[in-house]
Amino acid sequence: MGTGIFLQTTLNGLMIGGVYALVAVGLTLIFGVMKIVNFAQGEFVMLGMYISWMLAHFAGIGPYEGLAISAVIMFLIGYLVFRLLIVRVIGKKDEEFILLTLGLSIFLQNAILMIFSADYLTVTSSMKDSALSFADLTLTLPRIIAFSVALTAVAVLTFLLQKTDTGRAMRACAESREIATVLGINPMRSFTLAFCIGIALAGIAGVLLTPMFYVYPGVGTLFNTTAFVVVVLGGMGSVPGALLGGLIIGIVESLTGSYVSLDLSQLGTFVIFLIVLFFRPSGLFGKRT
Amino acid sequence: MKNVKMIALICGAIFALGFPLVVHTSYYIHILFMVYLFAALGVGWNLIGGYGAQLSLGHSIFFAIGAYVPVLLMLNFHISPLIGGIAGIGLALLAAALIGLPCFRLRGPYFALATIAAGEITRTLLLHFQGVTGGANGLPIPFHGDDALNLQFSTKAPYYYLALTLLVVVFLLVRYLEKEKVGLYLAAIREDQDAAESLGVKTMHIKLLAFMLSAAIAAAGGQIYAFTVAYIDPDGVASINLSIEIATVVIVGGIGRLWGPVLGAAVVILLTELTNIYLGAMRSGASLGMYGLLLIIVILLRPDGLISLFDRFDPELNKKGSK
Amino acid sequence: MGTLLKVSNLKKSFGGVHALKDVSFDLRDGEILGLIGPNGSGKSTFVNTIAGLHQPDGGEVMLGEVNVTGLEPAIMARHGVARTFQSSRPFLNLTVLENVVIAALLHEKTTAAAETLAIECIEVAGLKDLLYAKASSLPIEKRRRLDLCRTLALKPKIIMLDECLAGLNPREMEEGLDLVRVLNKRGIAIIFIEHVMKAVVSLCHRIVVLNQGELLAEGAPADVMKNTKVIAAYLGEKYIHAGN
Structure with a gap:
């Protein structure tokens, strides 16, 4: 295979890698601040995809137009999950958290399966088939948008973490919960925010993926x-x-x-x-x- | 108290042994078969996951090895699964050593993640090498009439007794080990690995030993399952879901407790079967969703598992290791 | 007295911070050696490096004729080098007896034999009444005793006690010191790491002082206490001048 194909493959991978990065940034934020691994992160991507599909199907709002709405809904879902489940295992053994989020993961997967069945759903967008070409490389618009939005989201998050008090509080919690408390930071507030942002990022990734991937449980x-x-x-x-x-x-x-x-x-x-x-x-x- | 326990045990034994003689509906026999199978898998998983607190989410690997090896040997070389099963267990032991050696250097969520990755690699390989494994289509085991040497029976009852035997053997083994050096060392590892090391416990050896034993049990379970169902495929015997199901049975019953997985298997399997009957006809996903829900509920409300509900009736149960 | 443990030029650094620079000294047969130094002077790093929790970056540890440099903790325990942790670390969900039996299994083949040895050790440590109590139910003083008791069940040649009196009141401290003396009378050499000067001076035969990862002074307790470098390290330069 020639260098053309190699470049094309690499470029495609890079674009999708932006979305992976988005999912992972959410996961790593939750881990960094709360010291716990969310084993259900992928299921929140899936939820984001279904929300995007529902917006398109029931309200006629395309994935990109509805991105902000989806992100807010996911943030709220994150909050709900945090208050109902996560908050009860904070400070407990690692295993309990792993098992709780694993349980959540298979529960969400199968609850969606029961509601929507295993059918493959698609979300169309007017931009779906547009593409940019230069030389003999082609990039479809959804890939470019996914990549750019993902990078922007990560940039915004980095700014938030580095330059705002809220972000500094989260970073202090990441360093040490005790020290953060001594400094007058409410760790629970940082935990909540980190978790909700992490879930919202997964949701955004899901929305960005819908024009490229089938939506299924x-x-x-x-x-x-x-x-x-x-x-x-x-x-x-x-x-x-x-x-x-x-x-x-x-x-x-x-x-x-x-x-x-x-x-x-x-x-x-x-x-x-x-x-x-x-x-x-x-x-x-x-x-x- | 002792008498009550004894009477319960005898009643349980009579029920288990006599059930297929009285009830001939193969569906009911199959449900109990699944209870015993998962109880055995759970008791085995408990060795490393419960007593040693090393959360393995890759036990499907050993179950799959135990299922595929004897089936492949029988289909391709006409080797009796009685011999093929030993080969399967041997390979599972080897795989456990190869996976455990690097993975046990990791702790907490890292270990769990590594076992998930190992499990997914196994499943991907089984799917990929279609020529040997049949890929996603799986391998049906054609029925050639009753033949004990090939583990082929026209009724469910023999498989039922096989699973029951496995459960009893595994249970007695773990009951013995619990009180022995290995059991105490595993408890030390669960509590504090560094402190255990400082007391001369070679934690790596002990974890490997428990992991390998646990893997051998999973492999034996895989073999019995394969010949009972007479069909295996990667999603059925090598999926992460299976690994989670085994863990769920233990958590729901009581992690690190001898009777925990047995109670857990009974509750979980019966509940999922009920869900299947009432919801499964309409929608798929009901039974697995049930696993997820049970896991969440138990972790939130009773992290010590359902077996801890009985503790108040039996103070002896609580004082583990005391006389 | 012969040399039991010989530490030569031990080095350990963490990400550019030199926690131990070239530490050398001997531990003699049957001795109680005090290891003192201000916070962050490298005392715990020293114990952890000898005990095998950290790999040394350089230097040598000889136990008699055997080179035990950088062996892992479980092997060190087999060689007869036991240790306690700075923060008491019993197996919280196990009983006192189980805690000690686990240690006793190092030399005893069967759980029955290990139990006999464990009960002996528990009697020495004065925890006989608490045989079946869960470690989590013990107050700090009893936990410290349990730590010591576990090391005793390892039948060690050397015990390294990392601030085993921390968190105890003066009376408990005295009782703790008595227990250390009892262990020492059984022929076990002890490296005693402590903050509280009074305890060190009354207990130890000899003292070494660490400061910023270096050996600052070594000698009999009374002499070391008079050493101006030691006073400076502990209290700051001005106290020496004030004393003059």
Whole structure:
């Protein structure tokens, strides 16, 4: 295969990697601030996709036009989940949190399956088939939008974390809950916000994916595992790490898919995951402990 | 108190042994078969996941190995599953060692994540190598008439007794180990790995040992399942859902408790079957959704599992290890 | 007295911070060696590095004729080097007896034999009445005793006690010191890490002082206490001048 195809594949991977990064940034934010892994992150991507589908189906609002509405709904769902479930296991053993979010993950998946059945749904957008071309490379508009919105969202989040008091409070909680409390920061407020933002980011990613992916109940598992991989790759809790990790995984998956075998495209990701876990558990870009 | 327990145990034994002699509806026999199977898987998982608190979410790997190896050996080389089963258990032991060695260096959520990844790799490989495994289409086991050597029976009852035997053997094994060195060492690992190390506990060895035993049990369960259902496919025997189901049975019943998985399997399997009867006809997803819901409810309301409801009637149960 | 443990040029750093720079000293047979120093002087790092929790970046640890540098904690325990943690770390959900049996299993093959040894040790530590109490129900003083009791069940040659009196009131502290003396009388050499000067001076045969990862002074308690460098490290320069 020529360099043209190689470039095209890489570029496609890069664009989708932006969305992976978005899911992973949400996950890593939750982990960084609360020190817990949300095993249901992928299911919130799936919920975002269904919300986008419902907006299009029932209200005729396209995914991009409805992005803000979807994000707000997801933020509220995040809040609900936090108040109803998460808050009860904060400060308890790791296992309880893992199992709670695992339970949530299969519950959401199957509740959606019961409501919407296993049918593959699609969301169309007027921009779906538009594409930009230069030289012999082509990029469809949804990919470009997904990539740009994802990067913008990460940039906004980074600004929030670095430059605002709310963000500083979250970072203080990430460093040490005790110290944050001493400094007069209410950790519960930071936890709530981090969780809701993390869920909203997953939801936004879901919306951005709808023009490119089928919407079905099990679609979240795809992003669940990918998000774990990205987060571990970038260093648990590191936002820039998750961004970079997302882009790398996007490219790796795209290349494995076209050069090795399509049904093995996820295998490359898992193998990288295990290698990183074993040799650099703090992530490629994380601090060495 | 002791007498009450003894009488309950004897009644339970009579019920379990006599059930297929009285009830001939294969659906009911199958439900109890599933209870025993999941109870056995749960008791095995409990060894590492409960006593040792190493949350494995990759037990489907060993279940799948236990299912695929004897089936493939029988279909391709006409090797009796009695021998093939041993090969399957051997391979599961090997896989557990290979997975455990690197994974046990990880702690907490990292370990759970690594086992998920290992499980997904297994499933992806089973799907990919279609030539051998049949891929997503799976492998049906054709029925050639009653043949004990090939684990083929025209009625459900023999499979029922196989699962019951597995459960009893596994239960007695874990009951013995619980009080022995391994059990105490696992408890030490669960409580505080660094402190355990400082007391001379080679935590890696103990975790590997428990993991391998647990894997062998899962493999045995996989084999019995495969020949009972006479059909295996990657999504059925190698999915993360299966790993979660095994863990759920233990959590619901009581993690790190001997009777926990048995109670858990009874409750979970019966509830999911009921859900299937009343909701499953309309919509798929009901039974798995039930697993998720049960997991959430138990973690929130009774993290010690349903078995802890009985503790107040039996103070002895609470004083683990005391005389 | 012969040398039991010989530490030569031990080095350990964390991300550029030198926690231990070239620490060398000997522990003699049957001795109680005090290890003191201000906060952050490297005392706990020292214990953790000897005990195998951290890998040393350089240097050597000899136990008699055996090189035990950088061996993992479980192996060190087998070699007879036991330790307690700065914060008491019993297995909270297990009983006192189970806690000690786990340690006793290092040398005893069967749980029955381990139980016998464990009960002996529990008697020495004065926890006989609490055999079946859960460790989580014990007050801090009893937890500290349980820590000591577990190390005793390892039949060690050396016990490293990392601030085993922290959190105790003066009376409990005295009783704790008595227990340490009892262990020492059984022939166990002790490295005693402590903040409270009075306890160190009354208990230890010899003292080494660490400051900023370096060996500052070494000698008999009374001599070390008079050493101006030690006073300076502990209290700051001005106290020396005030004393003059």
